[in-house]
């Protein structure tokens with residue numbers, strides 16, 4: 242059995258998309274990388290709607306072919322029912338050469354982890370990181386418990402990447418993890434064996450047609466603040482509620498166990514409720530998470546970098562989580578590579594990484610934030626700087642997503658900050674009058 246070494250150049254905590262990306266890229270650059278992962282993969286995790294931009298990272302990581310082989314469900318676009326308006330966007334309009342997906346995350350993440358291993362990262366699963374000591378550049382200690390042999394141990398490294406997701410080990414240890422004041426949502430989700438779904442043009446189709454006519458991701462507003470997703474996968478349908486604290490309090494007051502309350506809440510979601518097959522809810526599949534959004538107070542320091550959800554997270558409404566994981570994992574690898582090649586660059590690498598991430602988080606945050614609230618005014622200049630550097634394609638997609646969920650006003654302050662910054666525009670969406678349910682089904 243392979244054993245965890247006493248030292249390595251880099252330790253990565255967590256084998257989700259961001260950890261696998263950082264480990265893979267650093268191993269490819271020739272560094273000795275050890276990745277410690279609490280779970281045995283494939284492991285369960287929420288977040289199945291994937292944007293087409295991810296392929297540029299999977300190409301760099303050498304994971305594209307293995308992912309393509311899995312034939313994940315391709316999605317054609319998004320459908321929202323927001324402020325009583327049905328709107329659709331399709332990825333076809335953006336000329337993407339690669340598809341957007343609805344994936345089974347356990348399989349998706351497992352492929353990324355195995356690819357990192359093939360590229361030379363040393364992966365140790367079922368090892369729980371218990372504590373850390375960050376002692377300045379080139380001197381980090383990671384304390385772990387290896388559940389396979391029941392032993393505790395320590396590994397020292399020059400650089401640490403915290404990719405531990407919502408566990409956010411470094412941010413908690415250093416005391417700067419801050420829940421996002423404006424996004425204190427809760428989510429409850431579950432899996433149905435099947436459901437009807439919305440295709441392009443507003444046709445509501447049975448699950449059996451998902452390969453001939455691909456699904457869109459369904460996003461349905463709940464009250465003023467909440468929303469619900471519907472993600473058709475190969476063998477099941479993921480449905481999740483995202484609720485404000487007030488809505489969650491109401492949810493808790495309902496009768497029944499978690500599954501019953503989840504079903505009863507789904508029955509109240511306009512449109513979705515007409516597409517679900519309630520008796521196909523997979524028993525035991527309902528899960529809940531609270532306070533998953535937090536603000537990026539610090540993102541890197543002398544010898545450590547935060548990636549993915551361990552850095553920050555917003556509302557998942559625009560499917561930016563996994564993409565953000567790839568981006569931040571890759572940026573951390575580049576920053577560490579630069580620092581290890583040239584000591585003189587290391588302070589700059591920390592600064593630059595923090596600035597780039599803060600910018601990207603600020604844009605994701607503005608694209609998801611309910612209009613009229615923003616407790617973090619300092620985010621606007623970062624968002625502006627990030628938008629200035631973003632490709633036109635990415636800006637256009639984000640803006641279109643904002644149109645679909647009525648968030649475009651969040652950009653007004655950006656335009657005021659820099660009157661020369663060209664206003665974002667998009668015509669790549671369609672307003673629909675109604676959904677076309679099969680005859681005898683409900684119609685809006």
Ligand SMILES: Cc1cc2nc3c(=O)[nH]c(=O)nc-3n(C[C@H](O)[C@H](O)[C@H](O)COP(=O)(O)OP(=O)(O)OC[C@H]3O[C@@H](n4cnc5c(N)ncnc54)[C@H](O)[C@@H]3O)c2cc1C
Nearest residue numbers: 255257258259279288289290370406408549550557562563
């Ligand atoms: C309700 C909800 C819906 C979402 N929907 C979407 C979506 O549709 N599309 C999308 O792109 N994103 C979505 N996301 C976000 C997305 O799932 C995350 O952004 C993504 O998983 C982040 O990847 P990561 O690698 O940072 O962390 P993770 O994927 O969470 O991986 C972290 C890893 O760290 C390991 N770990 C934790 N603690 C320790 C420890 N002490 N020691 C060792 N290992 C440890 C965990 O076992 C885990 O494998 C959603 C999130 C939520 C909350």
